[in-house]
Amino acid sequence: MRQSAGPTLERTDEADTYYLNMGPQHPSMHGVLRLLLKLRGEEIVTCEPVIGYAHRAHEKMAENRNYIMFIPNTSRVDYLSGMIYNIAFCQAIEKLCSIEVPERAEVIRIIACELNRIQSHLLWFGTFLLDLGGITPFLYCFDDREEILDILDRVTGSRLTYAYGRFGGVTMDVDQDFLVRTLAFVKRIRSRFPMYEKLVGENVIFRERCEGVGVITPEVARQYGVSGPTLRASGIGYDVRRAEPYGGYDRFDFEIPTRTAGDCMARFEVRMAEMEQSCRIIEQAVAAMPEGPIGPKKLVQRLKPPEGMFYFAVESARGHFGQYILSDGSNTPLKLKMRTPSFSNLSAMETVLEGTMVADTIAIVGSIDIVMPEIDR
């Protein structure tokens, strides 16, 4: 007999069932998610997500460094929408300390964030197909995504973990070349959507794998606080950009794509539609790009936040990203709590995965687009 490594490897209490530890080392667990599955054959009896394998104590770090020193940490919380997190942190502090942001900086931020959103959705699209066994779309997506990384790399100096935001603006101004390349990219990605639709969206096998699989009902979504594209695929059109406009999003005309089915296919369609909406925002932003400064006239030397509690939310590529800041008036937060969307989205899996097959598990977990470092923080 083998020494059991903890209670999880014990016999199950039910006949004809067994435990399977999927992850933390597994090809399609998107990093270090561990699913403790109780299986009957290939059918899932219960599923328990186990998290914490990528915990880096970002929230604790925030308590030990002042606000400006925390800027580089933010993009490492969710490395796929690093720009959005980075800008969101700056926006939260600006709101807290009432710092004015020039219009040009706001528009640049919106372009950067929407490019980041497209980049994140493209990566999700590729890895989702990889989970379903289709390897080729992954490389097509990375080809497209590379262009975004190059564009952002030119102004920010990083490809993934940006530190582009500053309190009251951004670090670097964009030039004409940036705008030209951004528009060229929008044109290019638009020409690629029909191909993705043909290669994947209309593919019989893909539809068979996705339609009616992993249905998240609006009730379950509300109970668990699901947000982002996953929520909008369940028929609830909640988007922070529309519900509580921030950073100048109210100036732009875009739609919130929703679907009512709540299955993997709906989540796929919502994300594909969202990329198109991001393209629309980018086009409008480039057209409306004002001249002017990109930061405050006088550099913010020392922050003087008021005492008290403060909450600020943005829409990341995965959903409602909120920051709860407890301030004692010094330039270091007493507590910075991040409400990350993937955590709530993953929590809903316990209900959704019951009664599905092992192959469906991979499809469903893939379709909600989780980023483990963002859950563990």
Place this chain on the structure above:
Amino acid sequence: MPTTLIEQFGNPAIAIATGVGGVMTVLSLNALFLIWLERKVSAWIQRRMGPMEVGFHGVFQTIADMLKLLGKQLITPKGIDKPLYHLAPIVVFAPVVAATSLLPFSKSVAISNIDIGLVLIFVFGGFAVVGIFMAGWGSNNKYALLGAMRSVAQNISYEIPLILSALAVVLMVSAVGREVPIDGEIVALNGLNLAHITMAQVHWTWFILVQPVAALIYFISVLAETNRAPFDIPEAESELVAGFHTEYSGMRFALFFFAEFSNMFIGAMVATVLFLGGWEGPILPGPVWFFLKTYALIFIMMWVRWTYPRLRFDQLMTFCWAILIPLSILNLLVTALVIKVVQS
């Protein structure tokens, strides 16, 4: 008729030694080539370069990889069923060699020419399942066991449409080949003899033209039998890590890999014999045509693999039992009926 090795050499021992040596050489070279081709095809489809470093356009990449695998430690996990675990790679690989020795490469080149060649091919094809299940059961790993269970269910199911669609061809051979002149004598063709099947097509027409449904069913079933995408469920990487060969490393793994590519090769060769007229073709010699057709089929298999996502297990079984098997039975009945009507 193809001259077999025994007729050539007279001494069975020399014939067998030559045959096994020849088959192993062909299979090894073929696997080396196919693995390189698979990488190149996937690279073309995905707009990459593929292997470029070792030799011209990376032709020696597979050899380099084989050398690397040879140097790898053979890890034996704890708690395995030793005989099953160690025998499995051999049980998977041996039938491949046996099956290859049955195929007629041209009018004059064949290692053996047996009157029930087609039956034997399917028998050897069925053998691989035993090996796969031994590997899954013996390696004390849940992923391996799941992969093996899937594999057994899948292979047993897909053997039925595979054989039923081949049977339609067998009927056709017996019907069109009643009096065929071969080497100056009039012979009645035997539908189970692989050389005779090719003769019937040389004499009449390629069976893909008269049996398109059977050809399609056969091709789909071969994809499933060889565990190729979109039916690569037993080794579904994103679900079961590596399926039944999760616990195999180094050359043990290489044997499974080798067997997989060789199985694909055999599937394509049998399809060539059954539906594409075997060695028949203008100008070029028989074996060249035979391998051209085989590799064309393999190319299509690769193309499919790098285009489609994977089916789910229950969908795969439904597809087999609810669509392929009824369709192949219907096809067989219609074929038999038409033959009867035409003959009477």
